[in-house]
Amino acid sequence: MFGDIISNEEAKSFLKNEIKIGKKSGTYLFYGERGSELMEFSLAFAKGLNCSEDPVDFCGKCDVCLRIDSGNYPDVEVVEDPTGIKINQVREVIYKASSSSYEGRKKVFILKDIENLRVEAANALLKIIEEPGEGTFFIMTSHSLNIIPTIISRSTAVHIKKKNPEELGITEEEYEFFFGDVAEIEMYKKIGIDLHHPVSYSDIGEHIKNYVKDGEIESRINIKKSLRDFMGNRRFLDDIEKIYFAEEIYRGSRDRSVAESIMYEGILLNDDLSKTEGLLHIKGMLRFPVNVQLALKMFFLKI
Structure with missing residues (x-):
């Protein structure tokens, strides 16, 4: 039930009303800064649209709700790509959106992180989200409103606060x-x-390796501690030591999403606002096929 979700009373009230009035179709943009529960609300709304027991909310206990929670409900699909949803994925969504519902209820497509949407994919998406077919709903999530304006104009924006x-x-x-x-x-x-x-910045590579291997929160915390140790000591480090730190991150994982996450937290920890624009530019480069190792070195030399 929406009442079991803590916070965001305004958003919950709005979504419950959308279910109550019996919307036949719709396109929604759920946005909020990193850490906000965009997927929690996306899945809650998907359950509300399809719940077999509660016509104005969701019960969380029926077969439909449980299958949506487990990812086994064929009419609710999550589309995501760490490097940005691509046009072939959008084409597949368009095809499925034009097909009949498997369960005879509402089809819901949740497109994650559309701030990273590729231009050609965004253009293809515009055609389908403007007028979804009856019984079809699109929920797009974004941690930023720095997205194509025409997508915003074709969506009902719902702000999800942390x-x-x-x-x-x-x-x-x-x-x-x-x-x-x-x-x-x-x-x-x-x-x-x-x-x-305390955790030394020099050990960040090992902590990243551990996190990639086990996904445990303790490893994630140690990564955060290592980054904080670097940020606290960076003014006393020479360029060689900063490059070493960047290489340790790359040694831990060559995954772009890992590098992007660490850069993002580095920007949040940075106390020199004059460097923010340049740091954001380097982080943004990871959306393109650039050398991740080189981008990390550029970032930590600049910070």
Whole structure:
């Protein structure tokens, strides 16, 4: 039920009303800064549109709700790509959107992180989201409104705010450590690791390797600690040591999404606002087929 979701009362009220009035189709843009529960609300709305027990909400217990939660409901599809959804994926969505529903209810397509949408994919998407067929809904999520204006104009925008420390049951310090990322905070609360225990920046490569291997929150916390140690000492480091730090990150994982995540947190930790634009430019380069190792070196030399 929407009532079980903490925070965002305005958004919950709006989505419940959309279900209550019996919308036949629609295109929605769920947006909010990183750490906001965009997927939680996307799946909740998808359940509300399809729930077999509650006509104005979702029960969370019926066969439909449970299958949506497990990712086994054929009429609810999540489309994502860390490097940006591509035109072939959009074409597949267009084909499926024009087909009949498997279950005889609503078809819901959740397109994640459309701020990274490729231009050709965005142009193809515009044709289908402007007038979805009856029984078809599109939910697009974005951590930024820096997207093609025509996509925004064709969508109903729903702002999803991050939960605050009080709602999450943690301190302001803990909240800031995780930049308000609800998923990471919930995992952290289960293990209660000491956030003050120091970790050297020189070990970031090993912590990244561990995180890629096990996905454990402790490894993720150690990455954050290593980055904070680097940021706290960067003014005392020469260029060779900064390059070493960048190479350690690359040694830990060559995945673009890992590099982008670390750059993003580095920008948030940066206290020299005059460098922000340049750092964002380097981070943005990762959307294109650039050398990740070189981009990391450029980033940490500049920061």
